[in-house]
Amino acid sequence: MGCFGCFAPEADEDLKPSKPDDSSGADARRKVAPDVANGYAHSFTFKDLSVATGYFNDANFIGEGGFGKVYKGKISGQMVAVKQLARDGVQGRNEFLVEVLMLTVLSHPNLVSLVGFCAQGDERLLVYEYMPFGSLESHLFGNLSSNFLCFLFVLANDVPLGKNPLDWNTRVRIAVGVAEGLSYLHNVADPPVIYRDMKAANILLGEDFSPKLSDFGLAKVGPVGDRTHVSTRVMGTYGYCAPDYVQSGKLTIKSDIYSLGVLLLELITGRRIYDASRPKPEQNLLTWSRPFLHDKRKFYRLADPALLGCYPPSALNQLVVISIMCLQDQPHVRPIVADVVIGLKHIASQPYAPERTPASMSSPANSGSPQLVRTPSRKRGGRRSAQYA
Ligand SMILES: Nc1ncnc2c1ncn2[C@@H]1O[C@H](COP(=O)(O)OP(=O)(O)O)[C@@H](O)[C@H]1O
Numbered sequence: 001m002g003c004f005g006c007f008a009p010e011a012d013e014d015l016k017p018s019k020p021d022d023s024s025g026a027d028a029r030r031k032v033a034p035d036v037a038n039g040y041a042h043s044f045t046f047k048d049l050s051v052a053t054g055y056f057n058d059a060n061f062i063g064e065g066g067f068g069k070v071y072k073g074k075i076s077g078q079m080v081a082v083k084q085l086a087r088d089g090v091q092g093r094n095e096f097l098v099e100v101l102m103l104t105v106l107s108h109p110n111l112v113s114l115v116g117f118c119a120q121g122d123e124r125l126l127v128y129e130y131m132p133f134g135s136l137e138s139h140l141f142g143n144l145s146s147n148f149l150c151f152l153f154v155l156a157n158d159v160p161l162g163k164n165p166l167d168w169n170t171r172v173r174i175a176v177g178v179a180e181g182l183s184y185l186h187n188v189a190d191p192p193v194i195y196r197d198m199k200a201a202n203i204l205l206g207e208d209f210s211p212k213l214s215d216f217g218l219a220k221v222g223p224v225g226d227r228t229h230v231s232t233r234v235m236g237t238y239g240y241c242a243p244d245y246v247q248s249g250k251l252t253i254k255s256d257i258y259s260l261g262v263l264l265l266e267l268i269t270g271r272r273i274y275d276a277s278r279p280k281p282e283q284n285l286l287t288w289s290r291p292f293l294h295d296k297r298k299f300y301r302l303a304d305p306a307l308l309g310c311y312p313p314s315a316l317n318q319l320v321v322i323s324i325m326c327l328q329d330q331p332h333v334r335p336i337v338a339d340v341v342i343g344l345k346h347i348a349s350q351p352y353a354p355e356r357t358p359a360s361m362s363s364p365a366n367s368g369s370p371q372l373v374r375t376p377s378r379k380r381g382g383r384r385s386a387q388y389a
């Protein structure tokens with residue numbers, strides 16, 4: 001038993017013996033124990049965090065998700081993000097505990113760091129390193145830009161209003177970082193961890209657009225020994241959950257691979273997996289993209305118009321193929337994440353070399369540009385509740 005003894009499998013876990021999952025990577029695996037994590041999370045008082053956020057001042061409000069509101073703050077000179085659990089629901093309490101325990105023992109450059117927490121009375125708060133560029137969701141699917149030049153560019157180029165387009169190379173770099181974070185969870189953490197909440201809103205971006213996975217409240221210790229899955233109530237976000245998991249409740253490492261495939265398709269297309277604001281046939285990304293995914297000659301039709309054609313066509317094709325592989329219905333034929341990392345690194349080795357990059361695209365090169373304006377995320381319907389339960 002590794003350090004996750006406190007995360008004993010759920011009582012309803014299916015104990016049927018079956019062949020081991022091919023993603024075990026036992027040799028490469030390393031015991032993740034608190035003594036190798038980069039420091040223990042600090043226990044804060046509610047007063048500490050009230051002061052840090054200016055008493056949860058609206059001016060410091062960053063956004064709101066299923067867990068509760070998030071505020072920017074400062075503790076001992078370090079910028080932090082403070083997430084306050086909305087006081088309704090047992091589920092939130094469980095997620096709080098899992099998040100603290102997971103992030104206390106897990107440590108990787110592509111995982112967000114937990115600075116500390118507060119569990120005083122009824123209050124439950126989480127304190128993270130502050131990620132200055134917010135979520136991938138806000139960059140990929142756009143916010144209304146306050147930059148007039150960018151606005152003109154958007155109009156002139158027929159880019160859907162409100163987008164701050166990420167350039168191709170940045171998208172690929174984000175994909176590599178996300179897959180590396182997932183590879184750490186699947187192949188290095190011992191026992192392996194199933195993330196279960198891969199989605200654009202949970203990919204947070206550093207100043208150079210380096211991505212970090214966040215929100216481990218739904219994470220599960222993966223199957224160990226002869227087991228191939230963990231039986232659990234179906235949780236996650238609509239559209240990102242693997243169909244086999246939704247139907248059977250059997251969670252495997254490959255459930256994360258399906259969600260990664262959805263994320264890759266979102267990076268390619270700039271479309272949300274589900275977007276109620278689009279015409280009916282386009283609301284579900286998989287339904288809309290199916291005719292293009294089935295015909296290699298039509299792969300280019302998947303490319304986000306906001307890329308303005310600025311991508312290497314062969315790399316686009318390769319990224320579409322990786323996404324297709326991850327999205328296969330049968331979990332056992334989906335690739336393991338280590339292979340996805342190799343594929344994505346290969347794509348990253350063929351960057352788009354523009355003669356002239358459109359100035360208003362978001363990339364590390366112009367990351368200081370004023371169009372990178374982030375607005376608080378809206379509360380999205382259907383998020384994370386046990387939608388299928
Ligand atoms: N560590 C962080 N640094 C900066 N912004 C963050 C951080 N954590 C969360 N946020 C922002 O707070 C908002 C709400 O986050 P969250 O509660 O995780 O909900 P969701 O994942 O559903 O968006 C998001 O816009 C996210 O970008």
Ligand SMILES: [Mg+2]
Pocket residue numbers: 065201202214215
């Ligand atoms: Mg989140």
